Amino acid sequence: MTTRQLHLNGFLKAAGEYHAGWRVPGNPPDAGVNFPFLAEQVRRLEAATFDSVFLPDLLGVPDDPPAVTERVAWSNDTLEPTTVLAALSTITSRIGLVATASTSYNQPYTVARVFASLDHLSKGRAGWNVVTSLNDAEARNFGLSAHLGHAERYRRAEEFFDVVAGLWDSFDDGAVRADRVAGRFFDPAGLHRLDHHGEFFDVAGPLNIRRPPQGRPVIAQAGSSGPGRTLAARIADVVFTRALPLADAQAYYASVKQQASAFGRAPLVLPELATVVAPTRAEAEDRFAAVRDLLDPRVALADVQYWAGVDLTGLPLSAPLPPLAEGNRSTGAQAEIYAQAARDNLTIGDLVQIVTDGDGAIIGTPADVADHIEEYFTQDAADGFNVSFPWQPATLVDFTELVVPELRRRGLFRTEYTGATLRDHLGLPRPPSRYAPD
């Protein structure tokens, strides 16, 4: 048995993950649409042998008061992620390229084509982060007055994924022969129509592109609600989750692995990890304090409201989160923040403070960060991390230059890529086609 490998994914928002990150000098004023800047960050992650880079996405500007919206960079001004991945495919050669696409506001034929193309363009480095989308502002850009109900959008996601996966198998591996002499481009026995008829979709197929190099691009998912976890257990190769205390992370890890084992699967679990590192703790704390001072409290409050999925307008900071109305619009993120508030008896003001303080970010030395990673990795709480960067380029540069060498020194992380595809990096097999003989 080979040594278990630590996996690192770079969770990239060009304007920075921390809401005041864009205000830090060094972040270009057009970071969200500045491809050369973004490419430079990705090249750094590739030089640091990260498994992959991941671009999150929203399909609209969140509904916030203007005084909040005007202070936020990322969700107002961001390149569409699949086009960015395609552009990145030409200037990188090894790092995996993962983008978000919503199952609620796309058509499966389109998503199947785009990710098959990305997998071909990158020679087997593409991944799809399957999201069901979260908020009403997105729904209103796609003809709905409010977000799809929770149960409905997970049923749709399940079916959406099945259609996409089926379409990727339209051509058997090797069915396209391009036999010039006989004039036969492909072997018709190796082409399959899907003929899917379901609750949400009717899709005949076949997909008009040969099978992706990875057979199936890597599937990432971040479900934390009940249906979200079930979806992840069934389809995910990689499960993203938020930062949690060790015991909670262990429980989550065990639960994901156990649920997935029922499907004969063993997805990798990557909790989010934000870091501010410096040679000494005092320096790291000073660096963070300077940026924390740039965060407007209204923006932090809006962030709490966004994740809690409730209107906090007019409530005092000393109040608890308001009780939830019964209904089906709850999300996993909402359930988590309510559970956290109940467990620790937190007011709205406490939650705002947690966001302001970096929401679980590790602020310390390279050894502090490496200790955290090693602890979670060796104690069944993580297979690696979804590393976010509060502001850029500094926190990304520091992670690659200070933390990665420490992880390598400890024998926890690769020093070079040994495979060619994202599946290779993650230690995942190439799935056979559903039509392949056993």
Added chain:
Amino acid sequence: MTTRQLHLNGFLKAAGEYHAGWRVPGNPPDAGVNFPFLAEQVRRLEAATFDSVFLPDLLGVPDDPPAVTERVAWSNDTLEPTTVLAALSTITSRIGLVATASTSYNQPYTVARVFASLDHLSKGRAGWNVVTSLNDAEARNFGLSAHLGHAERYRRAEEFFDVVAGLWDSFDDGAVRADRVAGRFFDPAGLHRLDHHGEFFDVAGPLNIRRPPQGRPVIAQAGSSGPGRTLAARIADVVFTRALPLADAQAYYASVKQQASAFGRAPLVLPELATVVAPTRAEAEDRFAAVRDLLDPRVALADVQYWAGVDLTGLPLSAPLPPLAEGNRSTGAQAEIYAQAARDNLTIGDLVQIVTDGDGAIIGTPADVADHIEEYFTQDAADGFNVSFPWQPATLVDFTELVVPELRRRGLFRTEYTGATLRDHLGLPRPPSRYAPD
């Protein structure tokens, strides 16, 4: 007044425009998914100072008998065009990048984002070829049992475009200030919600990306039916049309210009031009004859059937096209092929022969091709050409190496790019935002 400029767009199918093109040695067996091969062709077009390259698209494998489908390359195995354009944006710096996206099977918010991103990635070189899609095979991949009716899909296209154009104006030019000191990312007075409510779409907006560098990516359209021409007149910067005899091309040109003038517009008209060139006519004819022999007659017949939009199964080649049933499924292409057949008294077999013979391709010397271009360009039949390449790389290389120098010698075509954006190349102004003060 500056001298009128000839415009050349490269109409690129990696497997070749002629259906037997993929069988010509030199075309790689994976041309449709081989980005380095495609990139090499685009670099050649950029070196030849083409205005733009254009990627057509279909959203499905056409319904043909297996004996036809298995002999066809392009429509079975092609990268999704917006991802290809994004990848091309990084390896080119001047040539315009135009991709097809359907208004029948996409959502306007998605298309607005993707083309805004492409325009940012390419620094103002993106174009959108607006199509309404054509066939039932595509419809069945998007939940419909047959293609949308002609009138309905043009109403949808009109509304779709208006939503996309409105979303591109969400942020005023200069509204994103990224004022680090004040902490204000943008000026809220410069952000506009669309709040569109129409027959097909309800889209609130705003789009979550700053205004594209060109204000509005270049719009191409190829409508040849009545509603298609009306749409082109109202929205197109560039009108693609099929190859026509001079008098017909002049009539079409005059009609497009006249219709557009009612909207205060003057789109460029670019007829398709396929060429096989060689130093002598005999050599050009020999080259074409060798490839013509590779075309299976069943494939040529299927092509006639595809454009005619009727089932020709079981009809003798000596028969005329069958009479059309009344209905709303007719397309401009169908009307044109029926008009041509009626005018010239053509049987199905004659039409198959026309396809087999290259369907209007100019087969001759560089001077022959330049004469044709010059005649159409100077006699009010074309503002340039949508140059297709029957097989690759040879016919593309020959066009750039033999024809372009001849056009330059005659003072018809640029010797270097003088502008930075696709609008610059085409001589089109940057449209002001709809919200800009007069």
